[in-house]
Amino acid sequence: MRSLPVLLALLASLTALAAGHEYHLNGQKLADGVYVFVGAREHFSRANGGNIVNTGFIDTTEGAVVIDSGSSRLYGEQQRAWISGHSASRRIARVYITHAHPDHFLGSQAYAEVPQYALPATRASIAESGDRLSDNLYRLVGAAMSGTQSRTPNLPAGEGRVLIGGRALQLIAGSGHTEADLAVYDEASGTLFAGDLVFYQRTATTPNADIPRWLAALQRLEAIPYKTLVPGHGPVVQGPEAIAQTRDYLRWLQSTLQEAARKGVDLPELFEQPLPERFRDLALARVEFMRSAEHLYPALELDTLQGQGSH
Amino acid sequence: MAASAWRRLALLLMLVTASAQAEIPADPLQSPAWRYLAQRYFGEAGVVFDPRVKLLLPVSAENPLSVPVHVDARALAEVREILVFADLNPIPVILRYQPGAQAEPSLGFRFKVQQATPVRAAVRTGDGQWHLGGAWIDAAGGGCTTPSLGTGSGLWKDHFGEISGHLWPRENGVQRLRLRVIHPMDTGLAGGIPAFYLDELQLQNGKGELLAKLQGFEPLAENPLLSFDLRNAGVVRVLARDTQANQLRGSVAP
Numbered sequence: 001m002r003s004l005p006v007l008l009a010l011l012a013s014l015t016a017l018a019a020g021h022e023y024h025l026n027g028q029k030l031a032d033g034v035y036v037f038v039g040a041r042e043h044f045s046r047a048n049g050g051n052i053v054n055t056g057f058i059d060t061t062e063g064a065v066v067i068d069s070g071s072s073r074l075y076g077e078q079q080r081a082w083i084s085g086h087s088a089s090r091r092i093a094r095v096y097i098t099h100a101h102p103d104h105f106l107g108s109q110a111y112a113e114v115p116q117y118a119l120p121a122t123r124a125s126i127a128e129s130g131d132r133l134s135d136n137l138y139r140l141v142g143a144a145m146s147g148t149q150s151r152t153p154n155l156p157a158g159e160g161r162v163l164i165g166g167r168a169l170q171l172i173a174g175s176g177h178t179e180a181d182l183a184v185y186d187e188a189s190g191t192l193f194a195g196d197l198v199f200y201q202r203t204a205t206t207p208n209a210d211i212p213r214w215l216a217a218l219q220r221l222e223a224i225p226y227k228t229l230v231p232g233h234g235p236v237v238q239g240p241e242a243i244a245q246t247r248d249y250l251r252w253l254q255s256t257l258q259e260a261a262r263k264g265v266d267l268p269e270l271f272e273q274p275l276p277e278r279f280r281d282l283a284l285a286r287v288e289f290m291r292s293a294e295h296l297y298p299a300l301e302l303d304t305l306q307g308q309g310s311h
Numbered sequence: 312m313a314a315s316a317w318r319r320l321a322l323l324l325m326l327v328t329a330s331a332q333a334e335i336p337a338d339p340l341q342s343p344a345w346r347y348l349a350q351r352y353f354g355e356a357g358v359v360f361d362p363r364v365k366l367l368l369p370v371s372a373e374n375p376l377s378v379p380v381h382v383d384a385r386a387l388a389e390v391r392e393i394l395v396f397a398d399l400n401p402i403p404v405i406l407r408y409q410p411g412a413q414a415e416p417s418l419g420f421r422f423k424v425q426q427a428t429p430v431r432a433a434v435r436t437g438d439g440q441w442h443l444g445g446a447w448i449d450a451a452g453g454g455c456t457t458p459s460l461g462t463g464s465g466l467w468k469d470h471f472g473e474i475s476g477h478l479w480p481r482e483n484g485v486q487r488l489r490l491r492v493i494h495p496m497d498t499g500l501a502g503g504i505p506a507f508y509l510d511e512l513q514l515q516n517g518k519g520e521l522l523a524k525l526q527g528f529e530p531l532a533e534n535p536l537l538s539f540d541l542r543n544a545g546v547v548r549v550l551a552r553d554t555q556a557n558q559l560r561g562s563v564a565p
Contacts, residue, residue: 264479264487266419266538268367268381294373305475
């Protein structure tokens with residue numbers, strides 16, 4: 001049966017070719033049994049097929065624990081084929097979906113018979129908006145999305161320590177990037193899969209963000225004695241720089257938008273706002289700042305209009 | 312009529328047609344609707360694409376129900392009117408703005424977008440010439456055919472027609488006015504909900520003199536949030552009217 005994974009991988013890539021996208025996923029080993037698939041530091045495009053995300057897995061004697069299934073059915077299938085071909089267990093034990101953004105969960109069809117876990121608010125959000133997010137990703141990346149349908153994780157995840165196949169994982173239930181953001185910490189290797197609570201060298205995205213809650217979540221992650229941190233987007237790090245950069249950017253974003261609202265700046269006028277030197281080299285700095293202004297400014301500017309009356 | 316006379320008439324007609332078409336310059340945004348819309352909105356008047364008309368808008372619409380746009384034509388003298396439209400929206404015209412002598416030719420607003428489209432600000436100067444600025448916006452779309460959010464929230468039952476605002480002093484004696492009117496701005500394109508929108512808004516100074524006039528259309532976003540720059544020191548009165556002849560009034564003091 002050793003040839004089965006190889007056969008699966010071959011099948012998956014043939015299917016991908018027929019449908020038009022090969023992701024060339026290649027897991028990087030971070031520690032014994034811990035791997036990451038590093039995505040492009042780009043926006044969604046036809047060329048990257050939606051692979052702008054970091055996913056990964058932790059191998060256990062019961063099978064691999066997959067962290068995020070990627071951006072499409074094809075991504076999930078190719079990810080699963082790679083895991084089956086490279087893990088000692090050659091099985092999949094379960095999948096954790098960190099949050100309800102399309103690049104993180106739309107590969108879940110490839111794990112149809114595998115238990116899939118997510119925080120309750122993440123499950124609710126995928127159930128409600130998954131189809132719309134999937135449709136929009138079709139529009140942005142095209143053929144790589146062939147056959148993709150949103151699947152809601154079938155089991156609830158919660159804060160705490162879980163033992164799977166001789167491996168202790170800590171689940172951290174945060175929020176702020178979205179309504180619910182799961183981080184997974186592997187005790188044995190000291191690897192923290194931070195999900196999109198942490199971005200590095202790639203500008204943070206905010207379509208469902210609550211910055212004060214996000215900053216609180218970063219404080220919790222910082223207290224974890226990790227040796228390796230896998231951000232949701234951007235390169236893997238060993239030190240505190242990724243959390244520090246995410247926090248620095250979010251604080252700057254918040255205060256910049258608040259100050260503009262106090263001055264009566266109109267939202268599109270923000271698009272011309274100069275970015276500080278230290279953020280200019282982050283991937284997608286300008287376009288993500290513009291998007292964030294659209295997401296976060298409307299609530300701030302309405303506050304400045306309170307207390308005036310009509311008659 | 313002699314054959315030569317017919318020929319002369321035909322030639323004349325061709326010339327008229329050719330000259331009318333020659334006045335429409337090629338579209339830098341390459342919109343499929345450009346020639347049709349240009350004929351419809353500008354007729355025989357001169358049209359030029361002019362970098363002095365600045366249009367700020369997102370690259371892609373994060374919220375198709377509320378795309379923020381800011382038009383700045385302050386680099387042009389004698390601006391009489393600003394017409395803003397989105398070529399590929401089912402209802403292209405978003406607004407017409409007529410700044411008076413005490414209003415700067417700049418404004419901000421939000422609109423509903425139905426699909427990726429060019430968005431344009433056409434600025435008419437005193438000599439009758441139209442100056443155009445514009446850009447494409449990408450959009451997942453659906454903004455015009457989605458029922459307004461307030462329908463479900465009960466906002467209008469309790470707050471319909473309320474006007475809130477604020478004035479900020481700016482450089483050179485200019486005041487930035489931002490105001491918001493609670494109104495559904497129904498396009499008539501969402502199933503079972505007829506068109507219902509603000510179609511006129513006037514800004515006056517404390518003495519009742521007209522500062523600026525805005526004509527609104529269906530694509531203006533729900534609960535319009537508008538920004539104006541006025542050369543006016545004191546209070547600004549707001550008088551608005553919608554398509555059901557509701558008269559809405561408010562005032563914003565510095």
